Amino acid sequence: MKARAFLLSMLVLSAVPLAAATSGAGGDEAFRLGERMYRQGILPSGEPMQAVVKGDVAVEGTMFTCVSCHLRGGVGSFEGGVVTLPTNGRNLFSPRHDRYGISGEEGLKFVLKPRPAYTNETLATVLRDGFDPTEREMAVAMPRYLLGDSEMAILIAYLKSLSSEYSPGVSDNLIRFATVVTDDVSREDRAAMLAPLKAFVGMNNGAKRKYKGVGGGKDPAYRQVALDIWEITGPPDGWRAQLEAYSRKEPVFALLGGITGGDWRPIHDFSEANRIPCLFPVTDFPVVSDNDWYTLYFSKGFYQEGDAVARHLGGLGDGASEETVVQLFLDGGAGKALAAGFRDAWLEQGRRAPVEKMVRPGESLTHGEIAGLAGGKPFTLLLWLDDAAIPLLERMTDDPVRPSAVYVSSGMLKASLGSLPVKVRGATFVTWPWRLPQVGKGAAGAALAWLKAARMPTDRKRIVTRMYALTRLLSDAQMMLRENFYRDNFLDVVSNEEDKADYPDYERLSFGPGQRYASKGCYIVQLSPDAAPTLIPRSGWVTH
């Protein structure tokens, strides 16, 4: 208790009554300050909140934010054997009539007893001293916060507003989703994206889950699912207005999947601005961000392939990582994303910037020009081109001044990858951001069998299989979501899902609060010299 006494003595406690304490800050400003306390552990003064854990472990709010355990939606979490209770407005300020309990190895290990609704005063007590209105003490992992009255009032006001009403798109019997399709997508790809989602809706709406197993009454968490298709047309700068119009006309709880041939940015920005979750769209051009919240992607797309090459090359340690690196990249989304992924990860390692040249479609470079970019020194070539890379590579092998190694992108080469000339395969390394065909083939067997039995359309672009993965994740999320239909909580729930290792496209999808790219690495492979080449892994799953 010494730490607590010391920290308390350092606090200047205000005598401002709770009800009057926020009067100095307007509603929006008070909300912002409360949100900052909850999410970042920063007091209105700008100083970190102070707290004590386990009786004497002094912590700062920035180490131990409310959001880190209770999560963004405030509905709480269960991790590492610690149950974190809900702190959202609807839960805190309603009485709990029932007992919750779970059994552990030695009998009942965790019990929540009925309690009255919190008041401002009892909530301040539990936050400061750890005792609820029935005098029951909170778990040891719950920090006891050292807050003055005005700070406490701001935090309580925020908690009152947190997940206090269901998000738009939810009614007593329906939860409405939408999926976005842009007009550059082929009919086949559109059908491939929609098929698993429609199957999910059909299964949900005919599900036995609408009735509880015990007693046979209707499950209050059950909702029918509606899936709207938001058809978006024209150039990207007009997408935002169309999305806003759809949203105004019929609000949705979240966006599921979706597909575009181009950059996902306009849809990402719409989700971010309107705080609408968007789960796992089919795109090679996700927005790469450390801070954005509302869109979850399968991966960082082409950017991730470039990133993996930088990490692979940097870890070789045989002199290769010291060579000059030349990046030739096609003027377009894929080439630029690959180049950016490499550049960012390469510079992060403290290395010399790569020599870069953007190539226009149809433009060809001579070997002399490429070697000249490296200043005549030994070099590694990153060839972020489409099938134009093939003839360039073929000619290069006959040149005395050729690169030590060449890296190409399987995503850019697509079907041309198989036509990589045998004579260049020994010096050509290929990015492969998918499950290796020969590794863990059986793991995805059940998924593939289901897809076959369900007569899902076949496609080479992994659209059906990725949307299948989304529907599986969604089914799990529905079970965890229960009646807590708050958009932020929906993302919290998905973020706390267990790793998935039995989906067709990825050896592992992993999640976590704030993690927004579920598949996080890439293989570096070479092609065998066979007529029907197999992939030979030249790296493990490269993540760092």
Added chain:
Amino acid sequence: MGQIGRVVALACLLAAFFPQGAPAFDAGVKRSVENYTAPDVVLVNQDGRKVRFKELMASSKPVVLDFIYGTCTTICPVLSAGYSNLQQKFGTDSAKVQLVSVSIDPENDTPKVMREYLKRYRARPGWDFLTGSRADVDKVMRAYSAYVPNKMSHYPLTLIRNGRDGKWIRLYGLLSTAEFMAEFEKASKP
């Protein structure tokens, strides 16, 4: 929702994370003394430098080991606050104790993520956060009887190497600073 519904709902929630039943940690800390052999794997620290794990564990300094990850919600912050407080107690001598945190979410815990995590806990020299391939991290977890197939089902574990005989004190549960210091001092007595 009726009582049964609520319990079923919570049980569903918990079963998803803890298929074999949930432990609870308010009951206190379980202590045992164990022999462990460090696997010979190369991991990567927060600065992107390769670290031979076996050599680090054989350090002449007192060694403390835990298993955490950068986006962990609940118990890692408590464990890391414990490390932070221990370093503060040692002040400028913090590097005389080797604190090691091994990531159980190696795909996400890149050096950049680990650096930011350590910064949040005001880590000083002497605290290394290590990541690596999943296979190598699994080897480390198994070597210290700390293997979990999924990071969401991990548990609070602190291991302190006894300076006299190389044995490890295994502490299962969340420690107060006083408990942590007492165990550490016992283990590091000559």
